[in-house]
Amino acid sequence: MELKITVDRSKCSGHARCAMKGPDVYELDDEGFCISDGKIVTDESLRTQVIHGMKACPERAISVIEA
Amino acid sequence: MVGGVIQTQDRPVPDHVEPTYVVDWDYLKDPRLQIDPHGLYAKWTAEAPHEVVWTTANGGHWMILSNEAIVEALQTPELFSSKHTGIPPRPGAAKLIPEELDPPEHTKYRSQLNKRLGPKMIKYFDGRARAMANELIDRVQAAGKCDLMQALTIPLPCSLFLDMVGLPSERTEEFVQWKDELFQGSNNEIRIGAQQRINAYLEEAIALKRKDGGADDLLGYLVNEGRIDDEPITQADLMAYAFLFFIAGLDTVTATMTNCFHYIATHPGAQDKLLENRSFLIDFPEEILRRYSVVNSVRTATRDFEWRGVQIKAEDQFVAGTAFANVDGKEFPDPLTVDFERENNRHIGFGAGPHRCAGSHLARTELVAVMQEVLPRLPNLRLQPGTDLKYYAGGLIGLTELPVEWDV
Ligand code: HEM
Ligand code: SF4
Numbered sequence: 106m107e108l109k110i111t112v113d114r115s116k117c118s119g120h121a122r123c124a125m126k127g128p129d130v131y132e133l134d135d136e137g138f139c140i141s142d143g144k145i146v147t148d149e150s151l152r153t154q155v156i157h158g159m160k161a162c163p164e165r166a167i168s169v170i171e172a
Numbered sequence: 173m174v175g176g177v178i179q180t181q182d183r184p185v186p187d188h189v190e191p192t193y194v195v196d197w198d199y200l201k202d203p204r205l206q207i208d209p210h211g212l213y214a215k216w217t218a219e220a221p222h223e224v225v226w227t228t229a230n231g232g233h234w235m236i237l238s239n240e241a242i243v244e245a246l247q248t249p250e251l252f253s254s255k256h257t258g259i260p261p262r263p264g265a266a267k268l269i270p271e272e273l274d275p276p277e278h279t280k281y282r283s284q285l286n287k288r289l290g291p292k293m294i295k296y297f298d299g300r301a302r303a304m305a306n307e308l309i310d311r312v313q314a315a316g317k318c319d320l321m322q323a324l325t326i327p328l329p330c331s332l333f334l335d336m337v338g339l340p341s342e343r344t345e346e347f348v349q350w351k352d353e354l355f356q357g358s359n360n361e362i363r364i365g366a367q368q369r370i371n372a373y374l375e376e377a378i379a380l381k382r383k384d385g386g387a388d389d390l391l392g393y394l395v396n397e398g399r400i401d402d403e404p405i406t407q408a409d410l411m412a413y414a415f416l417f418f419i420a421g422l423d424t425v426t427a428t429m430t431n432c433f434h435y436i437a438t439h440p441g442a443q444d445k446l447l448e449n450r451s452f453l454i455d456f457p458e459e460i461l462r463r464y465s466v467v468n469s470v471r472t473a474t475r476d477f478e479w480r481g482v483q484i485k486a487e488d489q490f491v492a493g494t495a496f497a498n499v500d501g502k503e504f505p506d507p508l509t510v511d512f513e514r515e516n517n518r519h520i521g522f523g524a525g526p527h528r529c530a531g532s533h534l535a536r537t538e539l540v541a542v543m544q545e546v547l548p549r550l551p552n553l554r555l556q557p558g559t560d561l562k563y564y565a566g567g568l569i570g571l572t573e574l575p576v577e578w579d580v
Contacts, residue, residue, distance in 0.1 A: 116247065118525060118528040119286065119290075120528060121291050121533060125454065125458075133291060134290075135292055135293075157515070160515065160516040160518065161517060162518055163243070163522075163528075164247065164525070165518070
């Protein structure tokens with residue numbers, strides 16, 4: 106599998122919720138903004154983290170496509 | 173028109189508002205708010221004839237009543253300005269920085285804070301919060317009962333605040349008193365007196381920072397290294413910043429922490445469940461932040477525009493409440509039920525858009541640390557018999573006391 110993460114940086118306001126629900130997937134900068142835009146996840150065991158992190162984002166800034 | 177007469181206040185419904193969009197709901201003074209504010213928000217949200225309605229209460233203003241629309245408003249400062257934080261606006265009051273600024277001005281002031289309040293800078297506060305929580309519980313543990321607000325949830329955020337601005341936390345008690353006088357003082361004189369004492373204290377703190385030159389804590393950083401338009405931050409702006417931390421970071425934490433303990437004290441089994449499983453302990457405050465949100469923010473239209481079926485006029489005001497957004501059943505099924513394992517909990521308890529709470533990482537750290545330290549020390553936590561709890565509810569929503577007991 107291959108999941109591609111897109112983060113709309115204009116919407117991301119640094120809640121850090123994505124990284125709470127997907128600590129091994131989503132990375133934050135020092136101010137708490139998500140820097141995982143464009144990341145491709147191939148490890149099947151991380152799928153739930155990818156999805157839960159996306160769905161926890163209050164700004165609806167994250168989208169994920171099956172690449 | 174839903175439930176009531178159209179003109180309950182002196183100001184008639186303006187011409188640009190369609191009659192079918194008019195309600196008379198009062199989110200500041202409805203007496204039911206004292207008993208169950210979130211239940212009332214959920215009821216209004218479910219019963220609203222449209223997702224945006226005009227209420228005749230409080231001089232007339234819009235209420236946004238769906239999660240999606242509230243998030244959109246908070247994310248669109250070009251149309252929904254933060255210039256007033258009250259309904260109706262408080263004329264002549266000094267600007268709260270960065271709360272009452274709009275981008276691009278807001279961005280400059282806000283980025284200064286993010287540098288010192290990001291998730292990685294917060295480690296230090298975790299240790300401090302744990303130590304303070306234990307000290308406070310030491311004082312009451314043997315008694316087997318207390319008002320947990322007076323004993324813990326009020327003083328702790330105050331001590332941590334003093335720590336954050338680099339002042340000795342020995343003065344917490346004095347500080348708590350000023351805070352109460354400021355927010356609840358029975359007359360203007362008391363409130364202004366409290367504000368002056370707080371300002372004098374903050375001024376002292378800023379002067380100390382200038383002298384020692386340190387930039388380790390947040391205030392030290394702003395004083396000695398902060399830059400706005402490549403210039404050091406002015407004294408007036410520093411005072412405005414410090415005053416806002418005071419307003420934004422005390423009662424919000426107190427209210428949320430109290431809500432966490434209130435839930436535990438009224439739900440047998442919750443305490444054990446939280447102590448057994450650390451991942452619950454992280455999700456628990458998030459679900460409490462959703463179900464019992466403590467902030468209803470206000471926005472003001474920057475110009476005339478059409479939005480979601482209504483005509484908006486410049487200077488119209490909106491309640492864009494996080495406490496409304498978070499009990500919208502379309503977004504959160506069964507919204508009034510606390511579910512530690514709720515999936516897709518994209519709550520906006522800390523707001524959304526550019527004004528998203530600057531202290532959210534600090535607040536989360538504080539909440540989890542305190543739960544973890546305190547819950548094992550107050551076994552079988554429950555309300556004292558005969559307790560009738562009451563809320564104050566408006567822009568900020570919280571309990572007024574939390575009398576509890578535990579096994580000793
Ligand atoms: C559980 C505790 C807290 C809650 C629920 C909370 C909630 C909020 C909310 C909803 C907003 C957005 C208001 C709006 O959009 O109009 C906000 C803004 C803010 N909060 Fe918090 N807050 C909490 C704790 C703190 C703490 C501990 C600090 C301390 C530094 C803090 C500092 C701020 C600041 C500076 C702003 C303004 C940000 C801006 O305008 O860009 N908050 N808070
Ligand atoms: S949860 Fe959303 S807004 Fe928050 S850091 Fe992640 S992407 Fe950004």
